[in-house]
Amino acid sequence: MGEFVSVQTDDGVATIRIDRAPVNALNVQMWGECADAARQVATDDDVRAVVLWGGPKVFAAGADIKAMREMSFTDAFAHAGELQEAFRTLAEVPKVVIAAVNGYALGGGCELALTADFRYAADNAKFGQPEIKLGLIPGAGGTQRLARLIGTQAAKEWVYGGEMYDAETCRQLGLVDRIYPADEVYDRAVESARAYAAGPYALRMAKKAIDEGMGLDLASALKLETELFAATFATRDREIGMDAFLAKDRAEFTQR
Ligand code: CAA
Numbered sequence: 001m002g003e004f005v006s007v008q009t010d011d012g013v014a015t016i017r018i019d020r021a022p023v024n025a026l027n028v029q030m031w032g033e034c035a036d037a038a039r040q041v042a043t044d045d046d047v048r049a050v051v052l053w054g055g056p057k058v059f060a061a062g063a064d065i066k067a068m069r070e071m072s073f074t075d076a077f078a079h080a081g082e083l084q085e086a087f088r089t090l091a092e093v094p095k096v097v098i099a100a101v102n103g104y105a106l107g108g109g110c111e112l113a114l115t116a117d118f119r120y121a122a123d124n125a126k127f128g129q130p131e132i133k134l135g136l137i138p139g140a141g142g143t144q145r146l147a148r149l150i151g152t153q154a155a156k157e158w159v160y161g162g163e164m165y166d167a168e169t170c171r172q173l174g175l176v177d178r179i180y181p182a183d184e185v186y187d188r189a190v191e192s193a194r195a196y197a198a199g200p201y202a203l204r205m206a207k208k209a210i211d212e213g214m215g216l217d218l219a220s221a222l223k224l225e226t227e228l229f230a231a232t233f234a235t236r237d238r239e240i241g242m243d244a245f246l247a248k249d250r251a252e253f254t255q256r
Contacts, residue, residue, distance in 0.1 A: 002033030007040050012048040012197035013190055014041045018112075023061035024054045026108045028079055034112070035086035042093045048197035048255055050097040051189045052090075052116050054109070056182070059099070059125070062107025065134065080139045083108070087140050090115040091211070094204045096196040100189035101125045102182055106164065111140040114149065117207065119175060120189045121167040122182035127175060128164035148214065150175055200237035200253040205229075 001007065004020040004027075016037045018024045026034075041047045054060050063083070071079065090097070090112070099105075099116035105127045113119050113127070121127075129142040137143060138159060147155035150173040158165070170176040180188050196203060205228040213221035232238050236256040244251035 002030075002036060004030045005033035005037050007037050009044070009047055011194065012046065013051060013193040014044070014047040014049075015051045015053055015190070016041065018052075018054045018060055023058050023104065024109065025061055025064040025066075026083075026112070027064040027067050028082065031079075031083045031086040035089045038086070038089040038093050041095065042089075045255075047095060048199075049095055049193035050093060051186070051193050052097060052099045052112070053186055053189070054102065054105075056102050056186070058103035058109075059101040059105040060109030060112055061104050062109050062130070063139070076139075083140045087111060087115050091141075091145070094207060096193065096199075096203055096207070098189045098193050100186045101127075101176075102185060104164075107131055107138065107142070108140050111138060111142050111145065114141055114145040114175075118177045118192075119170075120178045120180060120185050120192070121170065121176040122185040123167055123179055124182050125167045125170075125176070125179075125185075126164040127167075127170050128162065129158050130162040130164070132160060132162040146175075149173075198253060199255075200241055200251070201235040201255050202232045202237060202241075205232055 004018065006017050006019065008015050008017065020030065041050050097116040098118045098120055099113040100120050101113055102122040103124060105113045105125060107130055110127050110129055129138045129146065131138050143155065143159055146158065154173055167176050167179045171179055209225050209228045213224050216224065237253045240253055241251045
């Protein structure tokens with residue numbers, strides 16, 4: 001349990017909660033705590049799905065500008081590497097992760113949301129990469145994960161312009177998956193996470209195949225898919241799933 005990032009698990013679903021008033025500005029300590037939380041949910045067998053949440057008011061307004069103001073080039077180079085590593089650890093959590101976004105998800109906050117498999121946004125949510133207005137560029141995936149998700153042209157508009165976009169615009173771009181009233185978004189994310197938590201071990205293979213495959217050429221990615229498809233045959237849940245189908249029964253998966 002970190003000072004600003006905590007993990008709470010209930011019935012198979014872990015909530016990674018970011019909590020640093022007033023706007024969850026991400027300082028270096030929090031980057032480390034995010035990585036610790038990611039490792040915890042990745043390795044804890046009681047965790048079967050994850051919700052990433054910044055609380056009811058704001059998801060995260062980005063890296064802490066007050067702290068960054070005093071950084072030198074070498075500080076920034078070292079810390080950006082740590083931040084990338086923390087977000088990579090989050091993105092590679094081998095379980096389904098849903099970001100529940102209330103309010104602002106800006107800069108590093110938007111990049112944090114991009115580490116999740118899905119983004120459920122409150123109808124008041126605002127996303128953006130405003131770094132250019134500070135004389136910076138995004139440093140935690142905003143030129144890469146964002147471009148891979150919404151396309152290079154839209155990402156250029158976001159990163160060059162530094163504007164904010166509402167939830168509906170983000171949904172049309174594929175960045176937001178679902179929109180809910182602000183007081184419902186977290187509960188809906190937990191509800192979906194609970195359904196994934198009841199799913200088979202193969203969900204991990206599916207995540208790996210899609211996420212790792214997107215970084216490969218098509219032939220290599222299809223080979224990876226073949227290997228992971230075959231690997232599902234080593235799981236108990238593959239037997240449970242097929243037996244349940246043949247018995248016209250409901251599968252009770254074990255995530256084994
Ligand atoms: N870092 C540090 N402090 C921040 C912050 C940030 N990213 N964002 C907001 N704050 C602080 C403000 O300075 C203010 O503090 P004081 O009360 O001490 O003055 C407090 O939070 C509330 O902010 P506002 O008064 O501005 O509140 P608002 O409701 O008018 O606006 C906001 C909210 C739209 C989030 C606005 O504060 C804002 O635009 N913040 C900056 C967003 C930004 O540029 N993020 C990118 C950071 S760089 C980055 O993330 C690099 C990377 O890729 C890793």
